[in-house]
Amino acid sequence: MSNITVKKTAHPFDKARLEALLNRRFFYAPAFEIYGGVAGLYDYGPPGSSLQSNIIAEWRKHFIVEEHMLELDTTIMTPAPVFETSGHVARFADWMVKDLKTGEVLRADHLVKNVLSARLASDQEARGLAAQPPKEDEKAKKKAKKDKAKAAPVQLPDAVVAEYQHVLAQLDNYSGPELGQLCRKHKITNPDTDNEVSEPQQFNLMFASSIGPTGQHPGYLRPETAQGHFLNFSRLLEFNNGRVPFASAQIGRSFRNEISPRAGLLRVREFTMAEIEHYVDPEDKRHARFGEVRDVELDLLDRHVQEAGSTQVTRMRVGDAVARGIIANETLGYFLARIYMFLTKIGINPARLRFRQHMGNEMAHYATDCWDAEIENSTGWTECVGCADRAAYDLSVHSAKTGHPLIVREALKEPIVTEKETAEFNKKTLGKTFGKDSAAIQTIIGEMDETQLLKLKGELAQGIATIVASDGREFKLTPDLLTIERKTFKQSIREYTPNVIEPSFGLGRILYTLLEHSFWSREQDVERGVLSLPAVVAPTKVLIVPLSAKEEFTPLVQEVSSKLRRAGVFSRVDDSNTSIGKRYARNDELGTPFGLTLDFASVQNRTMTLRERDTTGQLIGPIDDVIAVVTELVQGTIGWPEACERLPAYDGVQAVD
Amino acid sequence: MSNITVKKTAHPFDKARLEALLNRRFFYAPAFEIYGGVAGLYDYGPPGSSLQSNIIAEWRKHFIVEEHMLELDTTIMTPAPVFETSGHVARFADWMVKDLKTGEVLRADHLVKNVLSARLASDQEARGLAAQPPKEDEKAKKKAKKDKAKAAPVQLPDAVVAEYQHVLAQLDNYSGPELGQLCRKHKITNPDTDNEVSEPQQFNLMFASSIGPTGQHPGYLRPETAQGHFLNFSRLLEFNNGRVPFASAQIGRSFRNEISPRAGLLRVREFTMAEIEHYVDPEDKRHARFGEVRDVELDLLDRHVQEAGSTQVTRMRVGDAVARGIIANETLGYFLARIYMFLTKIGINPARLRFRQHMGNEMAHYATDCWDAEIENSTGWTECVGCADRAAYDLSVHSAKTGHPLIVREALKEPIVTEKETAEFNKKTLGKTFGKDSAAIQTIIGEMDETQLLKLKGELAQGIATIVASDGREFKLTPDLLTIERKTFKQSIREYTPNVIEPSFGLGRILYTLLEHSFWSREQDVERGVLSLPAVVAPTKVLIVPLSAKEEFTPLVQEVSSKLRRAGVFSRVDDSNTSIGKRYARNDELGTPFGLTLDFASVQNRTMTLRERDTTGQLIGPIDDVIAVVTELVQGTIGWPEACERLPAYDGVQAVD
Structure with missing residues (x-):
């Protein structure tokens, strides 16, 4: 039957059962386990690595490719002065x-x-x-x-x-x-x-080390990838032909020497992050594509609600939240919506996803606004993505420390024309008259504001003007020494330090909460666990199951697997020496969404059955038709109900002459 | 003209010119450059990151997918005891x-x-x-x-x-x-x-740090990813249903605190590696697919030639090298050939690639055989891939240290039947007779070999036998205390520690040598540099160049770019405000193999031109035909000569009404 209803909530969520499954199938395991392990360090096995790669691939598509972000790959080992400037040495x-x-x-x-x-x-x-x-x-x-x-x-x-x-x-x-x-x-x-x-x-929380053989160059392992973006800002801007806004993106390992990590993948000492730094004009934080996300609804938990001692969320359209000033600006709102779309696309339950605003003391002192995407799981609500408006802080401090300008120079469409009183000196005469004091006189006048200059101009028009140095000495000036005139200035370049909006993803936390949200046990048998991972992130998309490892199935297995490869679908063959049912049960635990069975009827009639993981429903059809349907299922262009319309149901009995 | 000959050697290789290009286009740059940089640390910018990702994607396809390897992602931070066992603390x-x-x-x-x-x-x-x-x-x-x-x-x-x-x-x-x-x-x-x-x-060369807040747990950053494979061996074997041979694979960052790195990407303190650990039966190092690579020819530089003071390579078929014992076994030979195929596929010049065998003192003491794939570049020959037979060393030492068996248990097809003399004690009588000495007596007899047991058996048959303890005491034994009989033993499980063949890739070195091998200047102008990267690794496959950023081109640009995306081809649009020629020159430096120009004729006639990077030849045709051809070019199913047969040449003049 292909349309049986699936009751995923027949058994309450059982964390111990999920953990046993993840351990048994080597999604991940404590690193250095045979040495007794180390708190907060985990290794990903084949299905965990694959799930992580697929999440990363989808992230790259959803953010980097979609928005033409500039990808970077910067070093983890970082000399101490960088984190002294950024404030991490003092405050992280x-x-x-x-x-x-x-x-x-x-x-x-x-x-x-x-x-x-x-x-x-x-x-x-x-x-x-x-x-x-x-x-x-x-x-x-x-x-x-x-x-x-x-x-x-x-x-x-x-x-x-x-x-x-x-x-x-x-x-x-x-x-x-x-x-x-x-x-x-x-x-x-x-x-x-x-x-x-x-x-x-x-x-x-930073891991410290030392760079080079002399021991004189302290270094830290980065606790985030962000500084690697900021230090390369000038090169990135140039690569982008000098245009702003634009974003850089990086996926990589970061390290935090957590005090006493005990929460599995939710709190680890080494983790893979994906970070975006989106550079905007501080005077214009609108986003060109905001219209596309205006109507996305999010559960928001703003700072005022929390500071009043409540955790009650409000469901709100992003457009309204920005319009009402709850979210600080369009760009921040745009990214919150895009984060929501990404997380739900890979399988996070939207009912267990909220956006929590940082409270006053919680937020970094320089930040304008900051929201965390929090995902509910068996330990409560966990921050999985941060999204902060870091203002101009990072670029400014690195620029001030190194003397390297990290700024945008923008040609103004209409030059800004200003007029102001300007002193011009007759330096030769001034030098003859005042000797080495002439420099001091020029400085005093150079520092005068408009009002003072107008006063001086008036006095000079009278024939003589007196100025007083900071040490009390007086200098008498005459019109042959300088003139003060109103001049026109044209500014055609605007220079500014861009602000940075930073969406920052903890991939291990997302991966773990996704596994919790995907896990359930079959109604008829609590021992039969299933991971309902969406095809887009499932470690294996299609399992090919020949009735046995006998040679007569080999040509068909090779044909199906090469046709799937050509269609861009990643499959695996399981010809291990156990029943088809057990092989499917193993792959339910691995989250494999579709199965193809090749039996004697396949050899004789060139038909094949297609099994869906959640319903365990099966369809049957000619091999090429089934490949076409499963390809569309994996690509997400059709769902299981449409597949059931395209292929007849399989009742488990097939005629073989 | 589409068929002009390309003379890539008109100008001698100029390293300074290549480095200027790589810097200008931000392939990579010294990390922390605005802080003065740190020797041996480099950041990859957008084209460098992309080139690296593409090399990794091809590596994954060529090795992991093709051979169903089990991918891992293990931690970099490693507690000291692991590297004490592996020998790195003492010898790395x-x-x-x-x-x-x-x-x-x-x-x-x-x-x-x-x-x-x-x-x-x-x-x-x-x-x-x-x-x-x-x-x-x-x-x-x-x-x-x-x-x-x-x-x-x-x-x-x-x-x-x-x-x-x-x-x-x-x-x-x-x-x-x-x-x-x-x-x-x-x-x-x-x-x-x-x-x-x-x-x-x-x-x-290991970077040291400390794990946790107490300072009592020293750790190191891994200098290779290999230990993460070995420590997970039991889990991997179980995941593979207990079958050997199989391989694990990992792509990740490693660290070496080099003494005085000065050679750009060729010697760095932090680098991305790709490592395979292939586990084999020590008694059978044949490889099931060796036949596929038997005829691949490699330039070999064996240890004897080097020890005789020469560096003269010998060109040889892999099959012959294994047959003649120059390469130690089939599995090692198989991987050397596969490494050769991978490197030449991504664009390494086969004439500048050799395989050098390690000499006696150079090889790790435990290794059976080791070959480096060395690539010639402006600094000489550089090791880019190592391929070692590490024997059972790693699994044995970790197993001995932790007491956790890292072995294969293999059901024997035919049980091994052995016969041996076996003593059986009448423990009750023995205890009564000898009291607490009875245990010592059992130990002495238990340690006897076949000959000693036969002698004892003979004496017992005579009625009394005397045995002597290590402290000189004598015990007299009689047949009521023990019997010695010939018994049959059946062994149906064979246990062994597998050997490990390890191909280990330094991706940064491969990337840099590939850039050197790809770089040349156009004959007519030495300033016009080109990177002839193959499409499979080029950062951008296709550049879309509208005549200008004017709105009339927008629908066509969107149509072409979305059709390419659907065909799986990664394109970029360059509508910057400069001539088409300059935009192409920029993309020649970025290694973009194909360009599509959209002009007024495109709008009117729906035609488009296709430009090939190396020849600068141009073809023209209806938009959909050109997309079909460029898709095949990118996928590598046709080359430029075939494209020239499918589409007419473009002479640079197009009729517009």
Whole structure:
């Protein structure tokens, strides 16, 4: 049957089951596992690598190709002066606390969040309201279970509940000392040991190293790819024939020495990012293609709502949000909409995607506005894409530090004509009269504003003018020494430092939340997991399943696989020595959307069956017809219902003479 | 005219001119240039990034897809114990010397090479034979020129010339102390200062860092991607359903803290590699597809030739080289041929590609055989791909260190049946008789070989047997305590550690040598540079050139560019405000193979011209016909001569009513 309804919610989401699947099928695994592993470092196996490559390929198409962005590939190892200028050496840090007895290091904001969330959950349970289990870290939970029996639920006073909720809603807004105060006020201790913790201290998150054999050149591994864009700004602008706006883009590895990463792919020490730096005129942040996204609706969580202690989103058209000043400008709004379109295209559930604005203290001091695309998953809402208007900060500081102008020079369509009073000196006479003081006199007059110059002009017209130096000396000037006249100036070039809008994607977080959103178990058997990845990102698009590895199927397998390759469809053959059902079940776990079965009827009649992963529905037809249909399915030009109209259903029985 | 002959050798290769082009068009540039740069770190701009992506895409198709390799993406940051086991902490080092007065650090082997090569060149000049300029580092040359006038050529005695040539031919074979002896024997000093240099010291080339906030977990940036494959071997084998041979593949960044990198992209501190680890049965290194490459001819430079002081290559079929034992096995031979096919497909000149075998001392101690694909360029012959048979070294050492078996368990088709004498104890009686000594007795007998057991069996048959412990004590045994019998054992599983054949590609070196091989200047004007990159790797395949940016061309430009996109051809539009000739010249420098011009005739007659980069020949035809032809040209299914048969030549004049 090709049209059975699929009930993906028959079994509640089971994180342990998903993790077992991802481990078993080697989507990813802890790096250096046989050495005991290292927190926050993961290796991607074949399906994980492939899923990541496909997400990257789609990203490249959606952003770089679509908008003619200039792609870069810059180095990870970075000399220290660059991050001194950018502010990372001084400020790219998290607050950590130490367990006062064991010395264990914990991230301060995570500690506050975990402890208060657990208390709220316990309160809910005591009130008989526990709908959801507390969203804690899995490992921490296990450890807690091992250490002691589950504590009895404790009900909190209503005022305390409200206070905790308020703290959690604006957690990202607290400074280190404030986090310390929260720990003391709410008696927050290390949950693993119940020991008190130290005052929060800053820990810089950059990995440090040293470049060259002398040890004299400190370097850091970049914590983001952005600086590599900014330092190349002049070359990029020239490559773009001097035109603005334009964007550069880069996909690459970055590193953050996280304090105590425990959240799987959601918090890692090494990760692949995709970053765009879009350069705009600070006086004109409109976007030429804004009209195309004006009607896209987003769930917005603005800063005012959060600062009032709420996390209630508002659904709004991007056009309205920009018009009402909630999103700062069109370019920022354009990218938020494009981010939404990208994430939903690769399979993120739009109902679990929101855009959260940074609060005042949370935002970098230079930024004008900043929004995070947050994706809901089993640990709560996780920032997966940041989108900030960084203003002119980065280009300005690097330019000031190096003396290399990082500016746009724009020919004005209409030159700006200005008039102003201008002094011209008779330098020879001036020199004869005042000797070495003549330079000082020229400087004093050069620094005069319009009013002062007009006054001087008037005095000179009277025959003599007196000016006073900063040391009190007076100089008497006569019309033979200088003239002051109104002159016309024409400015035909405008120079400015562009502003930068930066969409920045954490690909590992997107990949992991996508896996959560794609995972479900078949209604009839909870053990049969499925990853409903869209064809565009699925590691393998089509699985070719010959009845067995026998030679009689080889020519057909080769024919089908080469025809698919020519049609641009990536397929794999599974001729392993197990039943067709088991092979399909394995590929359901790998997220392979379509399967083609070749059996004795195929050899005799040149027919082939086509199976769809989610419904397990099957169709049948002549080999070339099936290839044409599956190609369109993979390319997304038709869906499964259309396929069912083009090919007859297959009932599982095929006549063989 | 579409068939003019192209003379690419009208002007000699000019490295300065190529470098100016690459810099001007932002193929790549020194990283952190506005901060003064850092030796050995480079950023790729848009055309460089694109060229690199295309080389990687072709590599993926040629190796990973073609051979169903399992792709991985593992971390760069690596805890120290991994590289302690692999031997990198102890041995991944180069020899450096210090200028005894200035403290400048130089790589010892490069110093010997540069000084002796310069002396040989000077000798050649003195003999009036100077055909080629000495192949020194460009920067060093400039510096030397600045410091002092060029020294007069000095002729060397014939014996000295022979000795220098001998040293250079086997330079990679010297140990550090031997390099020190060479410096003293040949009075080699720092060429920049003429100062003496220190004895060579080892400098480890790995960048060190520290993982986590405590500073207690040292880590290194990987200097190769290989360890990430080996540590995941068990998971990979399972993913491959337990079958061997198979290969894993990874494309990623690696780091080497080079002592004094001065050779542009040829010697860098951070680079992208592509590595394959092919796992084989150590007892069967045949390759199923060897027949496909048997007749590929390679220029081989084997170890014996080098050790005899020569660099004379021998052209040989891969099949013959393996049959004659010059290449150690079929799998190694297969990969050498596949490497050759890949490099020549992307545009490396086969006449400047050789395969050099490692000499005895040069090869890692564990390796069975190792060949480098070396590509000739303006600095000499450069290793761009290494291809080593690493035997079972890596898997064995990691397995021994971690206790995690990294082995293959293979079901034997025919079980191996063996017979041997086997002792069986009556443990109860033995315990009663000997108490706590009974364990020692069982151990002694358990360690006996066949002969000893037979002797014991004979004695027992006599009624009593005496065995002696290592401390001299004697135990008397009787038949009631144990029996010794001949038993049959059946082994149905074979366990072994696979051997690893490792092709390892330095993509930056390949990219740079490809640019050198592709560069030439037009005969009529040396200023007009061209990069003859094959379409498969060219950053842009097709340039669309409307006569101007005027609106009347917009619909046609959009039509052509969307039709090309649908055909899978990546195009760019250049409507910048300059002549068509200048736009084509710019794109000749960017290596764009084809151009399409849209003019008034296109608007009126729907015709379009097609220009080929190397010949500058132009054809004309209806828009859809031209798109069909250019699509085939880009896909490589036809060449320019066939295109000239399909479309009429364009003489540069088109009728417009």
